[in-house]
Amino acid sequence: MTVTDAYQNRSQRFLRAPAISTLDLGVGVHRISATRAWSGTENNGLTLPHAQEEAFMLSIQLVDYSGDILLKDRKLSFQQQRANEVQLYDYRLPWSANLRSAYDCVNFHVPLEALNSALQTNEKRRVHTLRYQAGEPMSDPVFAALVHAILPSLLRPEEANLLFLSHVSLALATHVADRYGELALQRAAAKSRLAPWQERRAKEMIDANIGGSIPQQALAEACGLSAGYFARAFRETVGMPPHKWLLVRRVEHAKHLLRRPDIGLAEIADACGFADQSHFTRVFCRLEGATPAVWRREHRYG
Structure with a gap:
């Protein structure tokens, strides 16, 4: 499989969706990617052939959807996928879909190696495949919660917190391997702490x-x-997880800069790694209970 083939699957270009947004949840060749694709019209036609690789697509619909699934040119009994139901597709097999209704979905490109890299370094077993019934949507509240956690990042990728996305990627990989993997994960008997x-x-x-x-x-x-x-x-x-610690440290650094009247709020937002002043204000207000401008006035002489 070429790099172009991998990109085609990660970016979901084979869907031919009129509106699409893709976000990598980590780094490296075997990273997990999330794509939101939607169409407000019916009869969107057949998907294009996808590249065959050692990976799966996990798809969740945000609205009720109707269509057809063809696996090895055989039409499955699938008719409808309700909002928040999950459907699994194996990229090692040739499949396509006839997108009959409007849709709004989030599809995850999950390489098998991404699942195995989520295992601890001393884990001797590997996930070789996922257990599922083709064409049968499933209820998975944990997966649905992870999807909704990254929806703001898909809508505003410029504000995405890379540590948070890495955290979600790990949680998703661990959950998928644990629930659907051919081999279940071994759980640590004792709590782990950093030296x-x-x-x-x-x-x-x-x-x-x-x-x-x-x-x-x-x-x-x-x-x-x-x-x-x-x-x-x-x-x-x-x-707290690393991505939340990063936000705490950014706000602490911002508070230090706010004590300097010569630095504007937009400049502080940029220096502290926020996408813009609006993003800075939302995060600061959530952690401190006040906007940066109010905090600055109240600590003018602090």
Whole structure:
């Protein structure tokens, strides 16, 4: 499979959707990607052939949808997928869809290697395939909750928090492997915590990237841990996941800059890694209970 083929599947171009938005939830060749595709009209026609690869598509509809699914040129009994139901598709097999009704869906491109990389480094078993019945939508409240958690990022990708997306990617991969994987995950018997040097190193790297972004995988590698183990250990040690700690640190840095009357709010937003002043205001207000302008006035002489 070529890089172009992989991009075709990740970007969902084969759907021929009139409106589409794709977001990578991590970095690397085997990253998970999410695509929101929608059409307000009926009779959208057949999808184009997709590239065949070691990956799955997990699709959730945000509205009720009707259509046909063809697997190896055989029409399945599928007729309808209701809002928030999940449908699995295997990219190793030739399938297509006749998009008969309007639709609004979020499709995840999930390489099998992404599922296995979510396992701890000492995990000896691997997920080789997923268990599902082709053409039969399922209820999966956990998956649906993860989808709705990233909808704001799909709508405003310029405000997306890379650490948050990495966190969602790990949670999604772990859930999919656990619920649908041919081999279930082994759960750790004891709670995981970072060593003092690992906590210090991770926090230093986050502080060094306050104005930018850093993938969770980079933090894990700096601590000599797998991404899955690092995420659990960081949360257990610090009391919150890495992406939330990044927001806390950004707001703390912003408060320091707000004490300087010579720096404007837009400049502070940019220096602290927010997409714009509006994004800065929303996050600051959520964590501090006041807008940056109000906080600045109240701490004018602090």
